[in-house]
Structures are given as structure tokens and as C-alpha cells.
Amino acid sequence: ILELIDIEARDGVTSLDITVTNNRLNQDAGATLGDGDHGIEIRARDSASVRATVSTNTVTSPDASINLDVEDNSAMEATVVGNTLSSSGDDELQAETEDAGTSLCLDLRSHTSGVFDLDETAGTFTIENLASVGANNGGATVDVEAGIANDGGTCVEPATPTVPTP
Numbered sequence: 459i460l461e462l463i464d465i466e467a468r469d470g471v472t473s474l475d476i477t478v479t480n481n482r483l484n485q486d487a488g489a490t491l492g493d494g495d496h497g498i499e500i501r502a503r504d505s506a507s508v509r510a511t512v513s514t515n516t517v518t519s520p521d522a523s524i525n526l527d528v529e530d531n532s533a534m535e536a537t538v539v540g541n542t543l544s545s546s547g548d549d550e551l552q553a554e555t556e557d558a559g560t561s562l563c564l565d566l567r568s569h570t571s572g573v574f575d576l577d578e579t580a581g582t583f584t585i586e587n588l589a590s591v592g593a594n595n596g597g598a599t600v601d602v603e604a605g606i607a608n609d610g611g612t613c614v615e616p617a618t619p620t621v622p623t624p
Contacts, residue, residue, distance in 0.1 A: 460485070461499040462519070467506035467532070475616030476500060476510040485519040496525040497543075502532035502560075509535045509616040516542040522552040523572075528581065531559040535613040540568040549573040550598075555581035563613040567594040574598055578605040586613050 462483045467474045483497045497517035502508045510526075517523035523543035528534045536553070543550035550572030555562045560581030566574065567587075574595065576583065585591055588608035592600050 461496045461525075462517075463498045464496075465499070465510075466501045466503070467508045468502075468504040469506070470504060471506040471508075474506065474508045476508060477513075477616055478515060479511065479513045481515045481517070483515065483517045483519070495519055495521045497523040499525040499527065500534070500536070501525075501527040501529070502534045503527075503529040504532065505530065506532045508533070509614055511537045511539075511616055512541065513537070513539045514541065518544040518546075520546050521548045522550065522575075524551045526551075526553040526562065526564070527556065528554065528560045528562045529556045531557070533561045535563045535615070537565040537613060537615050538567075539565070543569065543572045545572075549575040549601075551575070553577070553583075554579055555583045557581055565613045565615075566591055566600075569595040570597040572598045574600045576601060576606060577603045582607075584608065 462485055497519035500510050523545050526536050551574040554577040556579050558580045562583045565586040583606045
């Protein structure tokens with residue numbers, strides 16, 4: 459398995475703020491090592507808490523261009539906005555809550571193509587503005603599984619990154 463950007467929060471990490479923006483990632487399908495070759499993967503597990511923004515990236519990969527995975531009593535709030543995604547063998551975006559006690563709040567908008575697979579296997583998966591998620595991603599096919607709910611508000615975005623002075 460080979461992810462070009464692979465971020466994993468685990469072992470009770472709290473308040474991990476992640477911003478992945480303005481990247482151009484191209485993973486050659488011929489270089490694949492097997493299932494799970496994502497362009498960007500963000501995973502929360504073992505009671506971790508993550509806030510992520512993934513925006514204005516251009517990602518080509520043999521598996522999901524963006525994969526959000528929440529497991530083992532963890533929580534994630536993700537804002538995924540304005541990315542250009544292409545996958546040669548799978549959905550362009552996959553997001554899933556896998557276990558009871560997990561939660562994912564997703565703000566998904568401003569994409570013009572792709573197939574987005576949103577799964578609540580267990581736990582709680584909410585989508586900001588669920589009723590308009592298809593319209594907010596014009597041209598994309600958004601597959602929302604049963605059980606996913608409208609959060610009625612907004613997901614919490616990560617803190618603005620700071621750059622230390624030299």
C-alpha cells in the first residue's frame with residue numbers, strides 16, 4: 459500500500475489540526491503496490507481526535523484520490539473543498555466511519571467531477587448541508603449510504619497554521 463500523503467492520528471492524540479492544500483500529486487497506476495494506493499489518506503484511530511482541511515489539491519491515483527477513515531472510538535471533522543480528483547480504479551473520494559463510538563463530520567463542496575463514496579459502517583457520520591451535497595459538487599456522483607445524517611450546522615475547521623519566524 460502506498461499513499462502519497464499519509465497522515466494517521468492514533469493512541470489518544472487529541473486536537474490534531476491538519477491542512478493539506480495546493481498540492482499536485484500524480485501516482486502512476488503502473489507503480490501500484492496493491493489495494494489502498496490513495497493519493498491523500500487521513501486516518502483517526504485509537505481514540506484520536508482530528509480536524510482536517512483538504513483543499514485545492516490536484517490528485518491522480520489508482521485508488522481513491524482522498525480517503526478519510528475513522529476507527530476505534532475516534533472523531534474527525536473534515537472540510538474537503540475544491541479539489542481536482544482522478545482515480546483509475548476506484549472512487550475519487552472515500553469517507554467512512556468503521557466502528558461504534560466513531561464520528562465523522564464532513565463538509566464536502568466545490569468539486570466538479572468524480573465519484574464520492576460516503577459510508578457509515580458504524581458510529582456517526584454527518585454531512586454539512588446534506589440536502590445540497592449533490593448540488594454543491596456539480597458534476598460529481600455522490601453516493602450517500604443510509605444512516606448518514608445532516609448535522610444542521612457546520613463542521614469545525616482546524617486552527618489556522620502558523621509559520622515560525624526564522
